[in-house]
Amino acid sequence: MGSSKKQAKMVAIDIGISQDNREKIVKGLSRLLADSYTLYLMTHNFHWNVTGPQFNSLHNMFMGQYTEQWNALDVIAERIRALGFPAPGTYKQFVELASIKEVEGVPKANEMIQLLVNAHEAVARTARSIFDVVDAANDQPTADVLTQRLDIHEKTAWMLRSLLE
Template sequence: MKINIGISAEDREKIVEGLSHLLADSYTLYLMTHNFHWNVTGPQFNTLHTMFMQQYTEQWNALDIIAERIRSLGFPAPGTYKQFMKLTSIEEVQDVPKAEEMIRLLVNAHETVARTARSIFNIVEQANDQPTADLLTQRLDVHEKTAWMLRSLLE
């Protein structure tokens, strides 16, 4: 059945392309954060272990919201490691870094996700797509605040 929500098929496709990158970056960040939760050690263990769990839980819930917005716009959501690796801007972490390096990597990853979300705004605003704009605003708020909190641990 044809979709008629007031956004052209061409604009929906452009928005979905951006959201697919956002989903891939978000999934990669989720996986990184969960990995660090499992593997953090050192004097800040309890603080970071707990903080990382709160962060990956929030990120996990966001993945569904992003993927469902893609589906609402009439396209399949990417959902495989192969697809995510092609779409993400975040490099996969090799080995297990020390706690301070984990924090630096997470700051960079959150900032990357924020840049990806921000890069979609132009087409979203032109297409008059308020639900996607709202989703992007919410994600920006979370990632910018989390980057700030993590950055504060390095001072």
């Protein structure tokens, strides 16, 4: 009755974006997903471990931020899937793709804030770096995702920077 191995059936994708451009976009979105996941994990870690006089306000702020970031992960991964590629989903892949490095130990509250500023700015740079190929491919849905992420990361970085002034 045939082989016991099931072969994945490739269904042609014809959405008006070439295979080559979809692949280039997905490479960028995969880096964005890795940066976003690393930022999510960092923010959640800091939520759990923040101490000091700013505990309550930072604990609550970080919770709002990691919740927003968690929801964004799905948006980015599902855009990768819509373009016809598997989304990265392991820590190993995220470490290889991310521009943000994991934080060792438990920093003091102000250092947490600075690390988060740096990480939000890194995610913004990664999102912005994808626009050229997205624009060239006439990929408005991905451009919309990038614009939304840029708005959130730049605003969050500004709010966090304000805590350090």
